Amino acid sequence: MVFDLLIRGAQVYAGEAAAYRGDVGVRDGHIAAVGSQLPAEEATEVVAADGLMLCPGFIDLHAHSALQPFVDPRLIPKVAQGFTTELINPDGLAPAPVDRARWTERRAYLRALEGAGPEEWSWSSIPEYLGALAAARPATTLVPSVGHNAVRDFVMGADRRAPTAAELEAMRREVRLGLEAGARALSFGLIYMPGAFAASDELVALAAEAARFGVPLMPHVRNESDGVLDAVREMIEVARRAGAPLHLSHLKVVGRPHLVEPLLAMIDRARSEIDVTFDQYPYGAGSTMLSALLPPWAHEGGPAATLARLRDPNARAAIARDVAQGLAGWENLYRACGPAAIVIAHAAPPRAADVGRSLAAIAETRGCDPVAATMELLTDTALDVTMIDHYASEDTVRAIFRHPLHLVGSDGIFGDHPHPRLYGTAARVLGRYALRERLIPAEEAVARLTARAADRLGLGDRGRIREGLRADLVLLDPATFIDRATYDEPARTPDGVVGVWVAGRSVWRAGTPSGARPGGVWREPRRAERPVL
Numbered sequence: 311m312v313f314d315l316l317i318r319g320a321q322v323y324a325g326e327a328a329a330y331r332g333d334v335g336v337r338d339g340h341i342a343a344v345g346s347q348l349p350a351e352e353a354t355e356v357v358a359a360d361g362l363m364l365c366p367g368f369i370d371l372h373a374h375s376a377l378q379p380f381v382d383p384r385l386i387p388k389v390a391q392g393f394t395t396e397l398i399n400p401d402g403l404a405p406a407p408v409d410r411a412r413w414t415e416r417r418a419y420l421r422a423l424e425g426a427g428p429e430e431w432s433w434s435s436i437p438e439y440l441g442a443l444a445a446a447r448p449a450t451t452l453v454p455s456v457g458h459n460a461v462r463d464f465v466m467g468a469d470r471r472a473p474t475a476a477e478l479e480a481m482r483r484e485v486r487l488g489l490e491a492g493a494r495a496l497s498f499g500l501i502y503m504p505g506a507f508a509a510s511d512e513l514v515a516l517a518a519e520a521a522r523f524g525v526p527l528m529p530h531v532r533n534e535s536d537g538v539l540d541a542v543r544e545m546i547e548v549a550r551r552a553g554a555p556l557h558l559s560h561l562k563v564v565g566r567p568h569l570v571e572p573l574l575a576m577i578d579r580a581r582s583e584i585d586v587t588f589d590q591y592p593y594g595a596g597s598t599m600l601s602a603l604l605p606p607w608a609h610e611g612g613p614a615a616t617l618a619r620l621r622d623p624n625a626r627a628a629i630a631r632d633v634a635q636g637l638a639g640w641e642n643l644y645r646a647c648g649p650a651a652i653v654i655a656h657a658a659p660p661r662a663a664d665v666g667r668s669l670a671a672i673a674e675t676r677g678c679d680p681v682a683a684t685m686e687l688l689t690d691t692a693l694d695v696t697m698i699d700h701y702a703s704e705d706t707v708r709a710i711f712r713h714p715l716h717l718v719g720s721d722g723i724f725g726d727h728p729h730p731r732l733y734g735t736a737a738r739v740l741g742r743y744a745l746r747e748r749l750i751p752a753e754e755a756v757a758r759l760t761a762r763a764a765d766r767l768g769l770g771d772r773g774r775i776r777e778g779l780r781a782d783l784v785l786l787d788p789a790t791f792i793d794r795a796t797y798d799e800p801a802r803t804p805d806g807v808v809g810v811w812v813a814g815r816s817v818w819r820a821g822t823p824s825g826a827r828p829g830g831v832w833r834e835p836r837r838a839e840r841p842v843l
């Protein structure tokens with residue numbers, strides 16, 4: 311056997327098994343042999359890996375990379391930490407399907423989280439979008455989800471009302487078309503627009519399509535703060551009623567640590583009725599669009615209508631009142647975190663100078679109330695602002711991390727001053743929490759980053775080191791592998807990543823991207839496993 315690449319003498323963490331010392335030979339993008347003393351003579355490249363850890367490529371279960379490849383397809387923050395596969399379109403937010411008459415509105419809404427993408431969006435349907443994305447040739451493999459918010463906006467626009475029977479049927483059809491095109495999850499973002507306007511019954515109807523394809527529901531639940539128990543209970547009920555698996559996105563409790571224990575207990579109880587997992591990014595701060603601080607009614611009608619309200623004195627007063635007093639059932643992130651704990655991560659001109667400053671500090675400089683300062687920021691930038699909200703202690707993060715159903719999603723958002731999770735997630739999970747602090751065994755951390763994540767998405771060709779699978783590989787130095795990204799200096803790649811390969815091709819070596827972009831887009835067509843009920 312002649313290999314394109316032979317990695318010799320590594321500690322092999324094969325996915326979900328005990329580590330062993332061995333060699334891995336790669337040929338034509340696949341793992342051709344796993345063993346000991348594999349012949350090196352005719353291998354094109356031999357990497358001596360004594361003392362190093364060899365893992366399957368990591369899988370990011372929550373990636374905001376849906377438009378980034380149009381800007382920089384090398385996806386450097388991801389490959390530099392060992393991610394070789396990313397699940398895109400989380401939080402219900404996707405660039406497709408999109409109504410051709412509304413794409414600039416949708417872009418304005420998504421921009422703070424996903425970036426703007428290409429100058430003009432050339433697509434409408436999910437398959438058209440996936441075609442454009444594949445043509446951008448991303449370095450990692452991007453696996454699509456169907457985003458409920460995109461589907462609802464495509465069918466109903468930004469209206470705040472229940473769908474008609476015909477609209478619900480049209481939404482089911484869009485979900486089905488996305489799943490047939492290869493999407494491996496149905497995502498919801500119930501604090502985002504217009505998904506926040508959907509009641510449980512609508513979610514159940516769409517979840518029934520996911521159930522037919524055997525793919526998980528991936529919700530950003532309606533409330534991650536005071537109302538987190540009700541919000542997670544709602545999605546457990548949706549999954550149970552629809553018969554679909556459930557994978558909760560970025561499990562957390564915003565500002566209410568006493569709710570962590572009952573939340574985990576509720577998930578444990580749900581295991582007897584549904585197939586449930588969750589992911590987490592290993593930090594005690596979140597990051598999302600600043601406009602998520604506004605009450606839901608302020609988003610009705612889409613971004614142009616939101617901006618009109620932000621310029622109207624009466625609507626501004628009503629927003630300020632609702633933020634100060636709260637609304638029943640609404641996740642009031644401003645109140646849960648407080649203006650001193652909310653820091654600007656990205657702001658479009660003319661407010662770029664506010665990046666890195668808290669809402670409290672900005673308000674003080676401008677001599678106004680922090681809620682008024684928030685509304686000014688949104689108006690000045692046409693909503694193009696991202697925040698980092700500090701909501702939990704490290705202890706709380708670790709309590710969730712230790713749970714056996716935990717998997718990993720970076721939730722990485724690209725930008726000038728991103729949340730450190732964009733660069734640090736995998737290295738923090740495996741390097742800091744497992745190898746250094748031993749919160750969980752290294753094999754367990756690798757399983758969560760690889761085999762279990764692949765199984766969750768039904769990606770049968772990756773996630774393990776085994777003959778015949780795709781040669782997505784990460785070579786690490788366990789003595790030095792650690793995240794270096796911080797809130798102050800977020801754009802720092804981890805230490806200790808020796809090499810990363812996607813489909814057998816090097817994408818990262820000794821601190822440098824190779825520039826290769828072998829990843830592609832997951833577009834394996836699929837048919838429903840079960841008929842319509």
Ligand SMILES: [Zn+2]
Nearest residue numbers: 401530559560
């Ligand atoms: Zn989210």
